[in-house]
Amino acid sequence: MKIDVLAHVENLSQLTPSYASEKSNWRSRFDEDDVLWLQLDKQDSSANTLSEAVLQELNEILDDIEKKPPKALVIGSAKPKGFCAGADIKSFKSHDESEMTDMLRRGHAVLDRLATLDMPTVAVIHGHCLGGGLELALACRQRIGVKNGLEIGFPEIRLGVHPGLGGTYRLTRLINPISAMTMMLTGKSQYDKQAKKQGLVDDLVERRHVENAVRKAIEKSAKKRRRKFSNYMLNMLAVRKFAAKKMRTESEKKAPSAHYPAPYALIGLWEKFGANAHKMQAAEIQSFARLITSETARNLVRVFFLHQSLKNQTNHHTGIEHVHVIGAGSMGGEIAGWCAMQGLKVTLSDQQAEPVAQAVKNTEQLCRNKHKTSAETRDALDRLIPDMRNAGLKNADLIIEAVPENIEIKKALYQTIEPSMKADAILVTNTSSILIEKLTDGLSNPARFMGLHFFNPVSKMLMIEAIGHESTHTDVVERILAFTRDIGKIPVQVTSYPGFLVNRALTPYLLEAIVMLEEGIDKTDIDAAAKNFGMPMGPVELVDQIGLDICIHVADMLADALNKPMARIPDSVRKKVDNGELGKKSGKGFYQWKNGKAQRDSNINGKQSGKEGSDHLIDRLILPMLDACVECHREGVVKDLDHLDGAMIFATGFAPFRGGPLHYARTRGVNEIVTTLEKLCEQQGERFKPDQGWQSL
Known part of the structure; x- marks a missing residue:
């Protein structure tokens, strides 16, 4: 036998x-x-x-x-x-x-x-x-x-x-x-x-x-x-x-x-x-x-279990087999390609044919990078269907909108596509900054609408923010959480709030680095301090990676929407954007960029003057991020402290060996952090005033 x-x-x-x-x-x-x-x-x-x-x-x-x-x-x-x-x-x-x-x-x-x-x-x-x-x-x-x-x-x-x-x-x-x-x-x-x-x-x-x-x-x-x-x-x-x-x-x-x-x-x-x-x-x-x-x-090990907890938030069945993506730009194209690689049928629509073709080409390269066989690559590309006429919309189980970050453009699109959607289809927006409830006006069925914020690059970033609003149906949220699980991502549930969680917490860290530059502190010292703390990349280099224009947009949005003061963007930085110095994508920002890499002195630590100076820079950079995390928890943006820690680790690279921002805060001592924030508030201004949520920690 x-x-x-x-x-x-x-x-x-x-x-x-x-x-x-x-x-x-x-x-x-x-x-x-x-x-x-x-x-x-x-x-x-x-x-x-x-x-x-x-x-x-x-x-x-x-x-x-x-x-x-x-x-x-x-x-x-x-x-x-x-x-x-x-x-x-x-x-x-x-x-x-x-x-x-x-x-x-x-x-x-x-x-x-x-x-x-x-x-x-x-x-x-x-x-x-x-x-x-x-x-x-x-x-x-x-x-x-x-x-x-x-x-x-x-x-x-x-x-x-x-x-x-x-x-x-x-x-x-x-x-x-x-x-x-x-x-x-x-x-x-x-x-x-x-x-x-x-x-x-x-x-x-x-x-x-x-x-x-x-x-x-x-x-x-x-x-x-x-x-x-x-x-x-x-x-x-x-x-x-x-x-x-x-x-x-x-x-x-x-x-x-x-x-x-x-x-x-x-x-x-x-x-x-x-x-x-x-x-x-x-x-x-x-x-x-x-x-x-x-x-x-x-x-x-804690981070490992945070990953498991985020991944296993639901046992719900998605019922999602066909995804229709509208907008084949850098984000929409990657989302479409990633979903196709995970075995889903994907139709990809855009007003122009070129970005759709580029998305298909990028997906083929991504398959090779992910060690897919030729048969697996062929199957993935067969599932990724260019759709210039939005024909796939009427049969799709999930529609992902990834058009430019403009409220009126998005709302006008919804008016056009919602009548053609299946009764049980879900509509999500990939917005990174617009409050979800502001996009529901004019929707005939807002209960099936929510935000799904992918991070760039989609193929490398595990984390996705799943953003509901007051009218989002519970079943829709559960299906979307299951969908993120099925495409190999991990979601964090957040409520609609300025910047949601990740951008709200990350922006003060980036802005403080810009303020330090304005004060004359060398960019290599700033980046070295953050890396010494355990961040994967310094904040100045990260601003260049994201794009100065995008950072300014998010900073201005948060400054208008939040009660707490934000660091002011210096005029010199706005002039850089006006001059086309956007960072990595233009070849020049705070750094010169060559072959995709920031050009810096071989001595990354620059003129750093000992541990005391480094610790001061670290506190100025990291503590505003921690304070924003506390604010988000107090405001109910994220209810689970562990999920908040996990989201910041997987979305921003917050020093994994520290177990997450709030875990680090409790390990270091909440009272010490609050005292340090109060001193910085006296020295630097109201943007360092400790959030009242620290009391509950």
Whole structure:
């Protein structure tokens, strides 16, 4: 009888457990050649993760295997989406360093038993194989990847740690150690052919060929595998020391050691112990246990769960299969292309043919950037349909309006299109600044209208603001939240408020940087202070990225709409806009731009005069942002403090290792922040006056 390790996709009942006692998380079966096919099927979970219970059951299965060895062991997954998504992060939250060390040692012991079995062991990998899942696969002698959708990687660095179940020493011995270290330091995954080329999988096959590939792997496993000489040479001490120095330099650019210790701990592990697997294993356990209990990792794990909470806000079904986008500019075109890539039928309309054609071209490039196969790219482009006559409007389940930011233009458009919409269709606007209720005048059915603010670039920004108004029907909100989930984004629910949440909170940060420039403070000092705090980009450079014209528009809007004073835009900045100096898009703003990059002095810290001066600049930049977040919470713009933190992290890049602006405020001390704001208010003006909402924190 032939057994397909992926047969669960079609008939799960064929793989009922029959080896030893029944397990909660593993399915097993012998085939006619005495090969044991073992499948991970995490109980009560849609995806596999490695938990203590999963590893304990595997340990019990290994007991049985050692008593009565099969011809070979094949490990796969009974989950359609992938092999294993990694370790169970929830188990990390409640352990101290000593407890974590003990737990890791138990996990290592199980995988070591698997790695030393005296028989062929083969991991069959489909879909995602990440973190602890990859460590499970690495403990097998061979790995077979299933084509189309294969993703292999170690994303632990994003949680403030490095691999902790043997990944550091097994990967650097399996493949080119420089490539292995790069994978772990960046957290980037390898896909399909990349994984095969790197040596992460021994074979890459179509699903229907898995069984034959397994048979060949079992036969090949009888031959002792030799380590590549080039890999051996690259693991020599002199090479490790040279490479480690370069790795530290590169890591410092993106993950400063002052805030992110994990990359440097990983580099040190390999540099010191790369030639000795046993010593590197012991050091890996100690290093991981220390890192996971650090404040940085605690906050990055918090960010992970903020992401999960935002993503899982609703279980509602969208009923949205056809999206009609009106406006094929930079935003509308990207929204349309992204939706098509996610499997939706999309019709894209514009008054001009050129932007529609450009949107199709950009979508094709995006598919390549996202490692889509040629077939997947073709399918996505087939779903993206140019529609110059708005023919798709009458059949669309969702209409996304992405025309210029002008109330009258938008309202006139609604008057034209609403009569042609289906009765249950939803209309959303991609406005970034217009109050939603101001757009409802003249709508015959405002209950099915709301805002859906995508951030630029759509393909890279996870966050979307979902903005309802008093008349928006609850079912419409739920369907839109589900829609954002289904297209791979995370929404934050906000009420209609000047600037909504993100622009309201980000603008004071940007404006204060402009005021500092007017005071004569060097732009590199300002940007360096923000980056020292942990922001991904300095505010002056960010203003140039966004565009000076757009920043002025938002600032003027907020100044008119809010009771609280805003920093004034200097006349000199308005003159820059009048002269066409708009920032990156024009080649010149506060910085000169060349090949898409700001040209600056090599010394990013400029003339910074010590920690005290830097701290003062940081407070002037960051505290107005925090104060605006408190205002938004007090005003009910966002009701959930955790969702507010998550939105600011995912939309603005607010220093993730600090856990979010309000989490940072509570960690630093609310009273201290209020006192500092009051001092700044005396020195700089009423724009620093603490919001009354601080009292409730």
